[in-house]
Amino acid sequence: MSRHIVIVGLGLIGGSMAKALHGFEDFDLIGVDVSEPTLRYALEQDIVDRVEPDPVKALAEGDLVFLCLHPQGIVDFMAQHRDHFKPGAMVTDVCGVKGAILEGAKVLPDTVSFVGGHPMAGTEFSGIQHALVNMFHGAHYILTPNDRSRPEHVELMERLAVHIGCANIVKTTPENHDAIIAYTSQMMHVIAVAVCDDPSLFQYQGFEGDSFRGCTRVAALDVPLWTQLFTMNSKALGSALEELEGNIRTYRQAIEAGDTTTLVEKLSYSAARKRKMNRLELESGAVGREGKKPKV
Amino acid sequence: MSRHIVIVGLGLIGGSMAKALHGFEDFDLIGVDVSEPTLRYALEQDIVDRVEPDPVKALAEGDLVFLCLHPQGIVDFMAQHRDHFKPGAMVTDVCGVKGAILEGAKVLPDTVSFVGGHPMAGTEFSGIQHALVNMFHGAHYILTPNDRSRPEHVELMERLAVHIGCANIVKTTPENHDAIIAYTSQMMHVIAVAVCDDPSLFQYQGFEGDSFRGCTRVAALDVPLWTQLFTMNSKALGSALEELEGNIRTYRQAIEAGDTTTLVEKLSYSAARKRKMNRLELESGAVGREGKKPKV
Incomplete structure (x- = not known):
């Protein structure tokens, strides 16, 4: 049976x-x-x-x-x-x-x-x-x-x-899963919708390139699903977003102050991290759709 | 001659x-x-x-x-x-x-x-x-x-x-050009580096999907060039970033408060804007690399 x-x-x-x-x-x-x-x-x-x-x-x-x-x-x-x-x-x-x-x-x-x-x-x-x-x-x-x-x-x-x-x-653990997802996925969705809320969206339509499309692609999301995912992970997501707000604010303040020393330092740090990440990703063979790697 | x-x-x-x-x-x-x-x-x-x-x-x-x-x-x-x-x-x-x-x-x-x-x-x-x-x-x-x-x-x-x-x-006008670029391009670069500054970057490596890759791709940037582009457009970029910080904060506060009514309302608004944008982009035939459209 x-x-x-x-x-x-x-x-x-x-x-x-x-x-x-x-x-x-x-x-x-x-x-x-x-x-x-x-x-x-x-x-x-x-x-x-x-x-x-x-x-x-x-x-x-x-x-x-x-x-x-x-x-x-x-x-x-x-x-x-x-x-x-x-x-x-x-x-x-x-x-x-x-x-x-x-x-x-x-x-x-x-x-x-x-x-x-x-x-x-x-x-x-x-x-x-x-x-x-x-x-x-x-x-x-x-x-x-x-x-x-x-x-x-x-x-x-x-x-x-x-x-x-x-x-x-x-x-x-559930806590670690939720922290991972808050940072790698949910935060990307909040960024995408936050960018699309800017009044400039339609005003400047036609001038966006790959960086804009890459960042905002996921904004056309399933509203009831993501409302639940966000609120049911509010602690981890809230803290990831707060960290992001702080990071953006630090960049903004350096830009507004014309503080090129800080900016060079910060951009070098971030760009090096991203390059290292790209290297690690290449080495691990990761590619493709949401959270996907080729089958090994 | x-x-x-x-x-x-x-x-x-x-x-x-x-x-x-x-x-x-x-x-x-x-x-x-x-x-x-x-x-x-x-x-x-x-x-x-x-x-x-x-x-x-x-x-x-x-x-x-x-x-x-x-x-x-x-x-x-x-x-x-x-x-x-x-x-x-x-x-x-x-x-x-x-x-x-x-x-x-x-x-x-x-x-x-x-x-x-x-x-x-x-x-x-x-x-x-x-x-x-x-x-x-x-x-x-x-x-x-x-x-x-x-x-x-x-x-x-x-x-x-x-x-x-x-x-x-x-x-x-130069002012309008700089406002367009601040929103459609420079802000995307600040977001990308700000996300990569998070201590979670390497901790959660391997769990990122397309949304993460799309958002952070441009973080591996040319530091001297972008330092100049950012600081030489500090007014427009500063104000685009301030708008973004406010939008992210509003989402975070609704998420942390478990305010699903506000969240549904805001996500519906943003997702509809993105869908409209996708439609307009399809109609105009825009595709491809930074700021590119097929030749018409």
Whole structure:
């Protein structure tokens, strides 16, 4: 008898996870979504083996449950369905914040083991129609296991990450994950929207080059998702932004004062750091999409 | 008898300008540089028709003089050689700031006409070895003529811009040019270095994705050049940075306060602006390198 993976939320990531999980050990795939057309599409395209509109029924069979909803949706789902998980089940998520999710997972009964996860991949699109079987190829899979995560479940996640093509698994604390993400990703999104809020945006349109496009590309973001990601990681993101504000202010003050000595010193420091980073990145072979490295 | 273009400073832009100017009307090209190997290279590679290590001799023949030095170098050169320009000559520059250059050009005698220019093109490399004949293809050529610029010289620059492949000529004031550049280019460079100054840079290396790479790519900048560009445009850049600091702070405060209402409102506004900008950019056919559009 095969085991069952239940994927709750068949969006871009849930759909990609389903596609990538085909043939993983003896699992079959049950898709859960509130949208009837999404379920029909998932079935027609063979993205899952079965669909189940009622999460309670699906959870009763789920040996491994993937929560692929928006952050707040994951927290709410766990609270609402805390008593519906199959005893012995492993529950995981794919969310870009971890502290708030781990906090939410505390409602789960002792019969269930939760391992927080973040496969670092994505595109600027959303919805199952844009799901990709190779979405996770070369990506980092970050896991935040704790003392409630059973070792055999962590091992299962490690095999699963290999199956879907991840370059590596990184185990860390929720706090460290959230600090990493605040700096490497969330702050980039705040910068992009902050630049686009300037009244000059349309006034000077047509004069922007690659540096402007590179900096602002991600400003066309999914508002409800990023509102949740930002506020559910407010501590780490707030402190990254405060550091950035201070750094920009220091540059501005040196520029306004015409203090070329300080400016040369600071720019030399920063440019050297960036060059060193480029070297390290080249050596490690990192390239490509959000958080992706080529598979090694 | 042919007329003479004197190009002072055979670096990336001066060298590219020379390559692109071949065959322009009846002009021949005289290259001036302080570096003997650069002059030899320019001659061997047929980048110019003649080289002249002594600027005084070259200027005596120059009907059109291109100043392709670093910003302060241009100001200093005009002061030092104010009496060496050929009467009736037109002098122009290629510098990314205009107010300070126009101020410096006031030393020139009335027998010389100065038309400030900025062909918006470049790469992350420097030196004549990286000069490209198609460097200016599809680029904006910004001119800042004033009452001392003779109309026939402005017309000459317009024909020249077409010859080197620019998409269009934009005539504006030095103040407006500097405000455009402060926002669309210089600010992006300050953001990039400010992000790279964060102690987290190496700690979190390997987790950065496209958004991080896009934002920080230009941080590996030419320190002496950008020190001059920043300080010679301190007013416009200072005010663009102050606006940015305020925008980031507003986002941070909403995030730290968990104020999702404000956040949804602000993110919706910014994301909509960026989407509108993408649409306008698509419609105008803009793509590619710093300030470049395809030739139309």
